[in-house]
Amino acid sequence: MKISDILSRSAKPFPSIEIVPPLKGITQAELIASVEPFMEFRPPYINVTCHRDEVEFRPALDGTYTRHLVRRRVSETAVCSVIQSHFHTEVVPHLIGAGMTREGMENQLQDLKFMGIENVLALRGDCLAGEKRFTPEPGGYRWASQLVSDIRRFEREQDASFCIGVGAYPEKHFEAPNLEMDIDNLKKKVDAGADYIITQMFFDNRVFYAFRERCRAAGITVPIIPGLKPLSTARQVETLPEAFSLDIPVELASELARHASDKAACYEIGARWCAAQCADLLRNGVPAVHFYTMGRADNIVGILRACF
Numbered sequence: 220m221k222i223s224d225i226l227s228r229s230a231k232p233f234p235s236i237e238i239v240p241p242l243k244g245i246t247q248a249e250l251i252a253s254v255e256p257f258m259e260f261r262p263p264y265i266n267v268t269c270h271r272d273e274v275e276f277r278p279a280l281d282g283t284y285t286r287h288l289v290r291r292r293v294s295e296t297a298v299c300s301v302i303q304s305h306f307h308t309e310v311v312p313h314l315i316g317a318g319m320t321r322e323g324m325e326n327q328l329q330d331l332k333f334m335g336i337e338n339v340l341a342l343r344g345d346c347l348a349g350e351k352r353f354t355p356e357p358g359g360y361r362w363a364s365q366l367v368s369d370i371r372r373f374e375r376e377q378d379a380s381f382c383i384g385v386g387a388y389p390e391k392h393f394e395a396p397n398l399e400m401d402i403d404n405l406k407k408k409v410d411a412g413a414d415y416i417i418t419q420m421f422f423d424n425r426v427f428y429a430f431r432e433r434c435r436a437a438g439i440t441v442p443i444i445p446g447l448k449p450l451s452t453a454r455q456v457e458t459l460p461e462a463f464s465l466d467i468p469v470e471l472a473s474e475l476a477r478h479a480s481d482k483a484a485c486y487e488i489g490a491r492w493c494a495a496q497c498a499d500l501l502r503n504g505v506p507a508v509h510f511y512t513m514g515r516a517d518n519i520v521g522i523l524r525a526c527f
């Protein structure tokens with residue numbers, strides 16, 4: 220079933236779960252065991268992230284180094300296949316334009332069609348480590364809106380049909396000059412054919428509500444699903460703003476700083492904050508809440524138990 224149908228038919232908000240493909244070497248049984256705890260909450264679908272190859276420099280015998288692209292994780296398509304067949308649930312593979320040619324993307328879409336997958340999250344992706352500016356492959360995708368248009372073209376030519384989600388940034392994408400232009404660019408993705416939006420994580424719901432209002436004022440009418448992640452360590456107060464270009468409210472940051480040496484306390488503070496965010500979002504008319512699990516189930520399972 221398409222996510223757009225799930226969204227329009229669902230009588231109440233539901234949890235949406237995003238997992239990261241495991242590093243190579245993990246078994247199917249281990250992957251299944253890592254997803255199993257979420258099934259108690261009957262998520263109608265599971266998102267699976269996609270990761271660019273990483274650059275590795277290997278020493279040669281003559282003392283120089285050669286550059287190699289390496290893939291550290293199992294592919295999202297393989298992970299989707301296991302989840303689909305074991306749990307009989309919908310899967311939403313993330314597709315990234317970065318590092319991808321149009322021919323490569325078409326091959327991937329053919330595989331998804333073959334697997335009966337009807338949902339994708341279309342994203343641009345990021346630079347490789349060490350690159351200063353995003354550079355698409357020759358003839359590839361500079362912006363996610365181009366990927367959305369290309370998926371719609373593929374559907375027309377190949378008799379396929381996908382529900383397409385896209386990403387959005389309540390605190391602005393780090394490359395955009397201002398939030399207004401970023402929202403204009405978000406509208407281009409919707410105009411190109413996106414069916415719904417999932418936001419980047421945020422830690423202050425007022426930021427999300429203001430963003431949602433601005434999107435509606437800009438003429439974006441598709442469902443907007445907020446994204447949440449519980450903090451679990453004091454160190455994330457330093458790493459997350461840099462990695463995701465977001466703010467952490469002073470109350471949360473200072474409470475974590477006060478308990479920085481107490482791991483259990485930090486974990487509890489992050490989970491409590493996220494559960495309060497989730498409960499507030501559910502009271503304020505969101506269609507679903509998306510959880511970035513990032514390889515952890517325990518804290519999110521606790522939040523789901525408290526809120527759904």
Ligand code: FAD
Binds near residue numbers: 270271343345363417
């Ligand atoms: P775009 O929508 O293309 O936007 C990128 C920048 O270009 C923005 O600043 C935008 O304002 C600007 N822009 C867009 N269109 C135009 C235009 N026509 N003219 C001028 N400027 C324009 N990354 C991964 O690698 N793998 C994942 O699985 C993954 N999952 C994600 C899931 C979610 C829900 C979100 C929110 C992000 C995810 N990302 C993932 C991160 C994402 O790839 C990066 O944030 C990336 O930098 C931007 O992707 P985008 O699709 O939002 O890009």
